[in-house]
Amino acid sequence: MTDVQKIYPDGRVTLREVGLRDGLQLVKTVPSTQAKQRWLRDEYAAGVRCFEVGSFLPAKTFPQFVDVRDIVATAAALPGAHGIALTLNERGVNEALASGVPEIASVVSATEEHSQANAHRSRDSAIANVKRMCELRDASAHKPIVHAAISMALGCSIAGAVDPNEVIRLVEKCLEAGVDAVGIADTVGYAGPKAVGDLTKAAVKIAGKTPICVHLHDTRGMGIANAAAALDEGARILDGSLGGLGGCPFAPGATGNVVFEDLVFLCESKGFATGIDIEKLVAVRSILRSEMPNEPLYGGLARAGLPCATAAKAA
Amino acid sequence: MTDVQKIYPDGRVTLREVGLRDGLQLVKTVPSTQAKQRWLRDEYAAGVRCFEVGSFLPAKTFPQFVDVRDIVATAAALPGAHGIALTLNERGVNEALASGVPEIASVVSATEEHSQANAHRSRDSAIANVKRMCELRDASAHKPIVHAAISMALGCSIAGAVDPNEVIRLVEKCLEAGVDAVGIADTVGYAGPKAVGDLTKAAVKIAGKTPICVHLHDTRGMGIANAAAALDEGARILDGSLGGLGGCPFAPGATGNVVFEDLVFLCESKGFATGIDIEKLVAVRSILRSEMPNEPLYGGLARAGLPCATAAKAA
Numbered sequence: 001m002t003d004v005q006k007i008y009p010d011g012r013v014t015l016r017e018v019g020l021r022d023g024l025q026l027v028k029t030v031p032s033t034q035a036k037q038r039w040l041r042d043e044y045a046a047g048v049r050c051f052e053v054g055s056f057l058p059a060k061t062f063p064q065f066v067d068v069r070d071i072v073a074t075a076a077a078l079p080g081a082h083g084i085a086l087t088l089n090e091r092g093v094n095e096a097l098a099s100g101v102p103e104i105a106s107v108v109s110a111t112e113e114h115s116q117a118n119a120h121r122s123r124d125s126a127i128a129n130v131k132r133m134c135e136l137r138d139a140s141a142h143k144p145i146v147h148a149a150i151s152m153a154l155g156c157s158i159a160g161a162v163d164p165n166e167v168i169r170l171v172e173k174c175l176e177a178g179v180d181a182v183g184i185a186d187t188v189g190y191a192g193p194k195a196v197g198d199l200t201k202a203a204v205k206i207a208g209k210t211p212i213c214v215h216l217h218d219t220r221g222m223g224i225a226n227a228a229a230a231l232d233e234g235a236r237i238l239d240g241s242l243g244g245l246g247g248c249p250f251a252p253g254a255t256g257n258v259v260f261e262d263l264v265f266l267c268e269s270k271g272f273a274t275g276i277d278i279e280k281l282v283a284v285r286s287i288l289r290s291e292m293p294n295e296p297l298y299g300g301l302a303r304a305g306l307p308c309a310t311a312a313k314a315a
Numbered sequence: 316m317t318d319v320q321k322i323y324p325d326g327r328v329t330l331r332e333v334g335l336r337d338g339l340q341l342v343k344t345v346p347s348t349q350a351k352q353r354w355l356r357d358e359y360a361a362g363v364r365c366f367e368v369g370s371f372l373p374a375k376t377f378p379q380f381v382d383v384r385d386i387v388a389t390a391a392a393l394p395g396a397h398g399i400a401l402t403l404n405e406r407g408v409n410e411a412l413a414s415g416v417p418e419i420a421s422v423v424s425a426t427e428e429h430s431q432a433n434a435h436r437s438r439d440s441a442i443a444n445v446k447r448m449c450e451l452r453d454a455s456a457h458k459p460i461v462h463a464a465i466s467m468a469l470g471c472s473i474a475g476a477v478d479p480n481e482v483i484r485l486v487e488k489c490l491e492a493g494v495d496a497v498g499i500a501d502t503v504g505y506a507g508p509k510a511v512g513d514l515t516k517a518a519v520k521i522a523g524k525t526p527i528c529v530h531l532h533d534t535r536g537m538g539i540a541n542a543a544a545a546l547d548e549g550a551r552i553l554d555g556s557l558g559g560l561g562g563c564p565f566a567p568g569a570t571g572n573v574v575f576e577d578l579v580f581l582c583e584s585k586g587f588a589t590g591i592d593i594e595k596l597v598a599v600r601s602i603l604r605s606e607m608p609n610e611p612l613y614g615g616l617a618r619a620g621l622p623c624a625t626a627a628k629a630a
Contacts, residue, residue: 155622157623160622160623188622189615189619190622191584192543192580192581192583192584192585193540193543193581193584193585194584194585194586195584218615219615219618219619220577220580220615220616220619220622221539221574221577221580221613221614221615221616222539222577222580222581222584222615224536224537224539224540225508225539225540225542225543225581227540228507228508228540228543228544229543255615255618255619259536262535262536262537265507265535265536265537266507266508266537266540268507269506269507269508269509269510269537270507270508270509271509298536299536300504300533300534300535300536300537300570301535301536303534303570304504304534304535304570307470307475307503307505307535308472308475
């Protein structure tokens, strides 16, 4: 059984690199399996421990994740590394369980409109899938962490504004279903820090001992500010991707996840030790640049480097 | 006499476009006077009211501001528009007074090292200059606002870490000298939101009725998060530049000021009405692109547009 408290301990911040899955969801060129493995290992060497390693969605539609089992194995071979795989249905969950990945994630859309348009099912059906995931977890030998994320939780590209009470209702449904961790995602980067802080506070309150993960996109430049607000309101798990990799189908030209290396800087500046070496992390961008030369990479730390005082302190 | 409360009223947020001065401090190509005037007028039409219009530094060293009087006049011709000009010595102050610009700004370095290296004078001498500015203001007919900004207030490219108590001491000196407004500037974008919030809080407390302006650079991607923290701690005047124009000589490749249009979005998302139309503002970037094709422009709103709900509400 994967111990949630061991992976996501109370009171310390865990940063998750989601570039290997969310970051690759929409890219035109895909890194080779070997490059993905180097990416993961080099970030591990920089101190990163949690990696979204890919998805068990149909390889026909998402060929970039056809090697997900190799990446699961790469993470599994590194002491203390933790892999997370996305699944959206029972077939995917069973494949994920068979792979031995220690965390299985699924998604519930915050709005009925987006659920139907994106996943061709109702939100109730998505919740039923989460419940089934928990049953399959309980019946498995290794009992991976089950994580359910509410997508479009801070604004929906189809329905527009989202009622936070509705998001909290869905969080409750996921908790009732038996999940080990809950995510709230600003999938299309609609929100500012006030909305993110308020929703985080409400989610943390209702989740009690169950960890809340806040997954932010930097679509409108609010990513780091939103992460700061989430931390202020008690979130201790945050997602990001190296170089802010990963666009958005609903906002052409929009950037992807929060820039991972800037997120590390934010956390350290707020007094949360991450165990991650920013300069080593920034150096990993060279893999992305050579494998995906046409994908824009973002980030302040990569441009400007660490402040000289911090560099002096580290030296 | 320029009424500080009319320009910077208590309890509402004032956003200042500093691109026409700070943004142009280091660019390789400079917009024509006509282009600067269109830039200012088009932003005015989008709802912007406060503009740093240039500097009265020697035109030999800073030829990009040789037309500062034209830009002062452009702002003066627009009802409710407010121009601000940078000066660093008595000659500059006298020229600024003669131009009729309604706000004159000067800078005091937070560290002795930076003051000597950058302005070739001690901090005491910089404070004496601020005092002289106030005397010249009092002796003038139109009595412009005198604004003193503490540069490197959140980290120094030469001295490294900066003691916040030292910054507050300098703020006090400026208040004693008789300034109408005080600025604290993260000139090289060293800080995270915790440090910005803490310093803002202390400065707002000591300044009492005197408005505090927070001037942030996005060097390490923290600009918007830092602006959010400054707002949370009571700052009501924030600087930014369209497209984040403006680099930093101490950090090659580093971006400049906080992206103005993203700053507007941040404020609105936090419930602070700015009176600025983001889409109109973003459209002004075309002037910068055509005048300075080699200067990178940044910003989330320009890439992704407004969220659909906001657009629907505005329509």
